Structures are given as structure tokens and as C-alpha cells.
Amino acid sequence: MKSFWFRFRRDKLALAGLVIIAVLVTAGFAASLIAPYDPNEQFFDGLTLEGSPLPPSLRFWFGTDTNGRDQFSRLLFGGQTSILIGVLANGIAVTLGSVLGVTAGYLRGWIGASIMRFTDLMMAFPPLLLAIALTAILKPGLMIVVLVIALVNWVQVARVVYAETAALSERDYIEAARAMGAGTGRILLRHLMPHLVPTLIVYGTLGIATTVLLESMLSFLGRGVQPPTPAWGMMIFESQSYFLNAPWLVFIPGAAILILALSFNLVGDGLRDALDPTQRGR
Amino acid sequence: MLPYLARRLLASLGILLGVSVITFGLTFMVPADPVAMIAGRTSTPAIREQIRHQLGLDRPLPEQYARYLSRLVQGDMGKSYARKSDVAPLIASRLPPTLLLMLGAILAELMIGLPAGVYAATRRGRFGDKLAMTLSFLTVSTPQFVLGLTLLYVFAYLGGWLPLGGYGTLSHLVLPALTLGLAGGGWYSRMTRSSMIEVLRQDYIRTARAKGMPEWRVTLVHGFRNAILPIIAMVGLDIGIFMSGVVVVENVFGWPGIGQLMWQAIQSLDLPIIMGITTVAAVFIVLGNLIADLLAPLIDPRIRLR
Numbered sequence: 115m116k117s118f119w120f121r122f123r124r125d126k127l128a129l130a131g132l133v134i135i136a137v138l139v140t141a142g143f144a145a146s147l148i149a150p151y152d153p154n155e156q157f158f159d160g161l162t163l164e165g166s167p168l169p170p171s172l173r174f175w176f177g178t179d180t181n182g183r184d185q186f187s188r189l190l191f192g193g194q195t196s197i198l199i200g201v202l203a204n205g206i207a208v209t210l211g212s213v214l215g216v217t218a219g220y221l222r223g224w225i226g227a228s229i230m231r232f233t234d235l236m237m238a239f240p241p242l243l244l245a246i247a248l249t250a251i252l253k254p255g256l257m258i259v260v261l262v263i264a265l266v267n268w269v270q271v272a273r274v275v276y277a278e279t280a281a282l283s284e285r286d287y288i289e290a291a292r293a294m295g296a297g298t299g300r301i302l303l304r305h306l307m308p309h310l311v312p313t314l315i316v317y318g319t320l321g322i323a324t325t326v327l328l329e330s331m332l333s334f335l336g337r338g339v340q341p342p343t344p345a346w347g348m349m350i351f352e353s354q355s356y357f358l359n360a361p362w363l364v365f366i367p368g369a370a371i372l373i374l375a376l377s378f379n380l381v382g383d384g385l386r387d388a389l390d391p392t393q394r395g396r
Numbered sequence: 397m398l399p400y401l402a403r404r405l406l407a408s409l410g411i412l413l414g415v416s417v418i419t420f421g422l423t424f425m426v427p428a429d430p431v432a433m434i435a436g437r438t439s440t441p442a443i444r445e446q447i448r449h450q451l452g453l454d455r456p457l458p459e460q461y462a463r464y465l466s467r468l469v470q471g472d473m474g475k476s477y478a479r480k481s482d483v484a485p486l487i488a489s490r491l492p493p494t495l496l497l498m499l500g501a502i503l504a505e506l507m508i509g510l511p512a513g514v515y516a517a518t519r520r521g522r523f524g525d526k527l528a529m530t531l532s533f534l535t536v537s538t539p540q541f542v543l544g545l546t547l548l549y550v551f552a553y554l555g556g557w558l559p560l561g562g563y564g565t566l567s568h569l570v571l572p573a574l575t576l577g578l579a580g581g582g583w584y585s586r587m588t589r590s591s592m593i594e595v596l597r598q599d600y601i602r603t604a605r606a607k608g609m610p611e612w613r614v615t616l617v618h619g620f621r622n623a624i625l626p627i628i629a630m631v632g633l634d635i636g637i638f639m640s641g642v643v644v645v646e647n648v649f650g651w652p653g654i655g656q657l658m659w660q661a662i663q664s665l666d667l668p669i670i671m672g673i674t675t676v677a678a679v680f681i682v683l684g685n686l687i688a689d690l691l692a693p694l695i696d697p698r699i700r701l702r
Contacts, residue, residue, distance in 0.1 A: 127530065234407075235414040238678045238685075242640030246658070247674050250665055251425045323537060330539050331644055335662055350541060354648075357545060358553050368542030376537035383533070 121388040128384020131377035138374055142193035150175075151184040153191040154342045167353070167360045176366050179349065180356055185363065189370060192344040196374060199260055199329045199339075204321040206264035211271025212314055218272070219279025220302060230276060236269045242331055249337040256339050259332065263325055271317050275310060282309055312389035320382035323375040330371045346371050401690065408686045415678040419671055420464050426667065473672040478664040483672040487654055491676075493563060494653030497646070498638045500573030501580065502631055508581030510627075513588020514620055520593060528585060535582030540641050544575040544648035561650040572649040576641045580634055584627060591623040625695045632688035636681040 123129060141148060170177045176185035214233075218226035248262045282288065283306065291305050332338040333347030341348065346367040353363035448454050452463055467473075473483040516528040551571060552560045562568050595601065596619050604614045646655030654673055661669035 231410075231414075235411055235418065237636075238411050238415050238681050239418075239674065240636055240639035240677050240681065242643060243658070243674045243677050246643070246662060247422060247670050250662065250667060250670050251422060327537070327539050331541065331640075334539070334541050334644065335647075335659065337662060347539070347541075350545070354545070357549070361549055364542070364545050364549075368539065368545070371539050372534075372537055372542060375539070376533060379533050379537050 118388050122384055125384040125387060127380045128388075131380035131384070134373060134377040135381065138193055138377070139197055141190055142197045145187075145190035145194050148190055151187045153187040153344050154183060156181050156183055167356060167363060169360070170362060177360070177362050179363055180353055180360075185349075185366065188344040188349060189346070189367060192346045192349060192367065193370065193374075195256070195339055195343060195345045196326055196329060196371070199256065199263065200322045200326040200374075200378075203260045203263035203329070204267065204318065204325045206260065207267040207325070208271050208314060208318050208321060210264065211268035211317075212275045212310065214268070215272040215275025216279050216302065216306065216310070219276040220283050220298075220306065222280070226276075229272070233269045233272050233276075236266075239266075241266045241328060245328065245332055246335065246337055249332065254332075254337055254340060256343070259329065259338055263328055263332075266328070267321060267325060271314075271321070274313060274317065278310060278313055279306060282306055312385075315389065316382055316386045319378055319385055323378035323382065326371065326375045326378065400693070404686060404689050408682050411682050412679065415675065415682070416465055416468055417461070419675050419678075420461050423667075423671065468675070473675065474668040476661075476666050476669050478661075478666045479669075483668045486657065486669065487672055487676055490652065490654045490657045492653075493651060494642055494646070494655060496569065497572055497576060497642060497651060497653060498635065500569045501577035501638055501641075502634060504573045504577030505580035505584055505634070506631075508578065509584025510588050510620075510624060512581070512585035514592055514615065514623075516585065516589040517592035517596065517623075518615055525589075529589070532582035532585045535578045538579065539644075540575055540579070541644045541648055543578060544572070544645055547571045547575060548648070561648070563650070563652050568649075568651075572645050572651050575648070576638060576645045579641075580637065587627050587630070588623060591626060592619055595619050595623040626692070629688055629692040629695050632684040632686075632691065635684035636677075639677040639680060 145153075167178045167180050176189060179185050179188065214229050218229040220226075245262050245266050248265065249258065252258050252262070254262075288301060288305055291301050296305070329338055329345070330347035333345040334351045336348070336351060338347055339345050349367045350364050353360060357364050445454075452460060455463075471484045473487070475481065476483055476486065479486065512528050512532070516525040519525045519528075548560060548571060552558045558571055559565075559568050592615075596615070601614060601618055604618050605611075609618075642651075642653060642655030643658045644655070645651065646653050647659040650656070654676070657669060658673045660666075661673070
């Protein structure tokens with residue numbers, strides 16, 4: 115554990131990513147304390163006389179949006195939405211994927227084969243399109259978006275976990291454990307799961323980046339969480355027509371999505387190197 | 397090769413069949429009752445029963461599926477709610493621009509990813525390598541709509557070098573293709589890098605160097621040619637990734653393909669079009685995977701055919 119932290123610490127980019135995530139998570143969840151205004155309050159002086167959004171100023175740090183609302187406050191609350199969906203959806207996806215992957219990899223047989231054929235089938239659907247179809251059928255709310263994204267994203271985890279479990283269960287030590295009378299539960303929990311933990315940690319982190327991006331695309335297309343709940347993708351969608359006159363309305367939430375996704379990617383990559391030093395630099 | 401081909405084809409057909417089961421199942425999840433929607437509020441139970449019968453909704457489920465499948469195979473995807481026209485010809489008419497865009501994106505990602513990967517591999521562990529790999533993370537972390545809008549702002553609005561969206565000439569293609577392909581470029585640069593590093597370790601590379609061959613020739617002729625083989629085979633898999641991307645990119649750039657059609661269908665919740673495009677996309681992905689599977693052993697005979 116100590117050597118793991120030592121290796122992770124050497125990766126400056128991953129460390130920077132970790133710090134940024136900590137800041138963004140804190141900012142997102144303390145949004146109601148930090149935010150200068152109510153994210154949904156429309157200010158009388160929040161628009162110019164012609165009705166255009168205001169550029170960044172001392173009063174409105176990141177300017178106002180097309181409805182005269184404070185962009186900084188909306189950004190903070192939007193971060194809450196993005197992080198919450200990212201962590202929850204990916205948590206469900208990793209749990210579902212690893213349970214199904216371990217089952218398929220350890221049991222094999224027709225159960226394993228049918229699980230894996232089902233993942234083949236799921237891979238034939240583009241994630242965004244499937245998510246759009248599902249949110250078009252179900253009414254999108256926070257939990258529906260979480261479930262839809264989890265339903266679309268568990269497949270990758272299941273395939274990786276399956277491959278690792280299948281390789282591990284061929285090993286002699288598993289055979290030895292079985293010969294000594296260990297039951298399936300004990301083999302899975304004591305002998306297989308510990309070896310899968312690094313993979314799950316890495317996917318648990320990298321997957322959040324994918325999830326954040328998918329959520330932002332859904333919300334940009336109007337199929338994410340619904341207004342008035344602020345979400346970064348939706349903030350960009352709403353200001354798209356004012357983009358050339360008020361580019362900060364796109365660039366600021368856009369940079370926020372980018373920074374959040376990038377941080378999770380950097381930390382995930384750093385974790386992969388730190389957890390499996392043999393793969394370093396490849 | 398032939399039994400391999402037959403097995404791959406059969407597997408693809410099986411997946412397509414599974415896709416049709418899922419899309420059929422999804423239409424049953426729709427909370428709104430299609431009969432009530434067609435019949436209207438003031439309809440009598442008798443009329444509703446008649447419509448139910450006309451739509452075939454009173455038949456057993458397997459029979460409904462068989463009818464759905466036979467219509468799908470004949471290219472009948474139903475009627476659009478909002479446009480009052482058939483879905484299949486609508487999608488077909490929007491396909492050429494999307495295919496053109498994907499072609500442009502494949503070109504863009506290879507032109508970015510391959511040189512960047514070779515460069516990083518030859519500078520392994522040094523500043524250039526680290527910079528290239530960090531940039532590749534940046535490209536895969538950028539949401540495509542943000543990238544697209546940024547490119548539009550810089551190159552079309554501020555610079556005025558390229559058109560502000562639209563369709564028609566080659567200059568219209570540049571920015572959307574770049575937007576769609578940049579993330580893939582980052583991905584390919586990583587793949588190329590590790591593939592190059594693997595190849596440059598081989599004995600025949602050492603032999604080439606020992607003969608006194610100039611380093612650029614070793615890298616580009618002996619190294620690169622072998623390193624890109626497994627990567628070229630993966631281009632077919634990009635279709636799936638692009639299928640998600642076009643919805644966003646075509647919307648940003650006003651590109652009249654199936655992505656824009658999807659976007660319009662989302663706004664009016666036109667389910668037949670949404671399901672139709674999802675089905676078409678799945679067919680493309682299965683085809684792309686099939687091409688990748690068939691190309692791989694042709695390109696690299698060492699790959700065992702399973």
C-alpha cells in the first residue's frame with residue numbers, strides 16, 4: 115500500500131488530477147454555501163437593454179446566461195449534477211459489470227456463454243444512441259439518467275472482468291484451493307476478488323470520465339436532467355444560439371466538463387501505472 | 397479462411413437478430429398507448445379494439461415479433477410521427493452526408509494519430525513523448541460539442557478561413573471531420589506508440605540497425621509498416637464510436653446527415669425515427685466489426701483464425 119502511494123505520487127499529472135477532483139467535488143457539494151446567487155433567479159439587470167447576456171464582471175463573475183441568471187452559481191450547481199451522475203452511474207455500471215463478468219468467467223458453461231453473448235449484443239448499440247432511445251421512452255429525471263448511463267456502460271467492465279476471471283481461474287492456486295475443499299463463495303471472495311480489485315479501481319475511475327462525457331452529451335441534446343436543474347451540457351445547449359456574441363457561455367461550462375473528465379482520466383491512468391508497475395510506460 | 401468467414405458471418409447475423417429483439421422490446425416499454433394516441437380521446441372501446449386489431453396488437457407476442465422482423469428485413473421501419481412519411485427512405489436520404497463525414501473523420505484521425513504515435517515512440521520517456529501522450533488524454537476528455545463550437549469560433553468566426561457550418565464543398569467538411577476524428581486521433585496515437593515500441597524491440601530491427609541503415613529508414617520502413625498493420629484493422633471499429641459522435645457534431649455544424657435527423661427526432665420525441673436510426677447504427681457497427689475481423693487475418697497472417 116505504501117509503495118503504491120509512492121508510485122502514484124511520482125505521477126505529477128495524476129496528482130494534479132486528484133487535487134482538481136477534490137476541489138470540484140467540494141465546490142459542487144458546497145454549492146449552496148459558495149454560490150453567490152440562487153441558480154434559477156432571473157435578474158432584472160441580468161441582461162443588457164437589448165436582451166443579451168452580460169459578460170463576466172465583478173457582480174456576475176462568469177457573466178449571465180440568456181435568461182439573465184448568474185452563470186457562476188449555475189456552474190456550481192451544474193457540477194453537483196455532473197459529479198453525482200458520474201459517480202452513481204459508474205458505480206452501478208462497475209458493480210453490475212463485475213458481478214456479471216465474474217459469474218461468466220468463473221462459471222463458464224451456458225450461463226457464462228449467454229452473459230457474454232449478451233455483451234456482444236450490447237456492443238452493437240452506440241452508447242449515446244441507446245441512451246437517447248431509452249430516455250425518449252422513459253421520462254428523463256436524475257435517477258433515470260443514472261440508470262440509463264449505467265445500463266449502457268456496464269458492458270465494457272463485464273468484458274474486462276470476464277477475461278481476467280477466466281484467466282485467473284485457470285491458475286494452479288485456484289485448483290489447489292478447490293482441492294483443499296474451498297467452496298465457490300470462498301474462492302470468489304478470498305482468491306479471485308483481491309486480484310480483480312486493481313482493475314475495478316482503474317475502471318471505477320476511468321469510467322467516471324466516460325460517464326461525465328456521456329451525461330454532458332445527453333444533456334446537450336436535451337435528454338439529460340430536465341430544467342430548471344442546471345447541468346453543464348444543457349447550459350451550453352441553451353446558449354448555443356448566442357454563442358458568437360457571448361462565447362463565455364459555451365467556453366466556461368465546456369472547460370468545466372473538459373477539466374472534470376480529464377482529471378478522472380489522468381487519475382485513472384496514474385492508478386493503472388501505480389497498481390501494475392510492469393505496464394509502466396507502455 | 398472460408399469456415400472462419402462463414403462463422404463470422406453467422407455470428408454477425410445472430411447479433412443482428414438479437415438487435416431486432418431488443419429494439420422490438422424497447423417499443424413495448426413506451427408508456428404511451430399507441431392505440432389511444434391514434435384513436436384520440438373520444439373514441440369508443442369498439443373503435444379502439446378495431447385499431448388494436450388493425451395494428452396487430454391483439455396477436456400473441458411471438459407473432460408480433462415475427463411481423464416486426466419481416467417488415468424490418470424488407471426495409472420497413474414504420475412511419476414518422478412528426479413527418480408523416482416512411483422512416484426508412486428518410487434515413488436512406490440522410491446517409492450519404494454522414495458517410496462522407498465519417499470518411500473525413502477516419503482520414504483526420506489517422507493523419508493525427510499515426511504521426512503523433514510514431515513521434516512519441518521514437519522519443520520514448522522524453523518530453524516529446526510525455527507531451528504527445530498528455531495531449532492524447534486531452535483529446536479523449538473533450539466533449540465533442542465543446543470542441544466543435546470552439547473550432548467554429550476560432551477558425552470560422554475569428555479567423556474567417558472556413559465556413560460557419562453547412563454542407564456542400566470540401567471546406568465545409570474540414571471542421572466537422574476534425575471534430576469527429578480528434579478523439580480517435582488521440583486514441584490512435586496511443587495505439588501506434590505502443591505498437592511501434594513493440595516492433596522496434598524486434599530482432600530484425602536490431603539487424604537493420606547493425607547493417608548501418610539510417611535511423612529514419614529503420615523507423616519508417618521497417619518499424620512503421622509493421623506497426624500500423626494491427627491498427628489499420630481497427631478502423632472498422634470506429635464506425636460505432638462515430639455513430640454516437642455524429643448526433644452531436646452534425647447538430648453543431650448543421651450537417652444534413654442522420655445525426656441531424658436524430659437530433660430533430662429527439663426534439664419532437666419522434667420514436668420511430670429514433671428507433672430506426674438506432675437500428676441502422678447497430679447494423680453499421682456489426683458490419684464494421686465484421687470488416688475488422690476479416691481484415692485482421694488478411695493483414696497479419698500470424699493471427700489465429702478462431
